[in-house]
């Protein structure tokens with residue numbers, strides 16, 4: 001009974017995070033931070049069924065890069081990246097239960113412009129204003145810096161209401177990134193790798209067309 005109740009709470013908070021802006025999500029958790037713990041308990045249960053977690057793929061990738069690279073982990077959850085690598089990592093999330101985590105809405109990160117080598121979004125493009133998170137990553141990234149985005153595969157399945165991954169990739173390229181790789185090999189998630197060209201937008205005056213990313217709603221088991 002308790003498990004069913006907490007599963008219901010998790011699904012409700014999860015749906016809220018996918019259907020509101022980052023600012024509304026920040027207010028929601030500031031009003032009751034215990035909802036954040038409830039969300040993360042449910043999220044852990046969901047992830048325990050995944051054969052491979054995207055955060056571990058990202059950690060493996062980071063370990064192959066220079067440890068001097070500065071990393072920003074946008075929507076870090078339990079800050080596993082910061083706990084697993086020797087790099088300097090800015091771990092950002094809506095609530096901080098750990099001294100390593102900076103509490104903020106990641107569309108407004110307390111990080112100096114052009115100071116970061118790798119920006120990571122691991123299953124964290126939840127808000128309806130997700131493009132403002134990517135724009136913020138663009139602001140803090142150095143030219144040549146990496147942008148890694150892992151997202152649930154169903155959000156990028158155009159045959160089932162999901163976004164076209166090419167359209168998503170094009171929007172990020174319009175911001176001034178090169179698309180280096182799209183890894184579709186995992187059953188549960190897609191991993192996009194981009195590098196930042198410079199501090200200017202590529203297509204001057206052209207409005208970036210961001211595809212809508214459908215919420216990732218979990219079914220009652």
Ligand SMILES: C[S@@+](CC[C@H](N)C(=O)[O-])C[C@H]1O[C@@H](n2cnc3c(N)ncnc32)[C@H](O)[C@@H]1O
Pocket residue numbers: 017021022023025043054055074075076077078092093094095104105106107121122123124126127
């Ligand atoms: C699905 S969890 C993923 C956590 C972690 N990246 C991982 O892979 O295990 C998404 C996280 O993004 C955070 N998040 C969502 N919107 C955010 C925002 N606007 N600002 C900061 N964090 C946000 C949530 O609070 C949550 O901890």
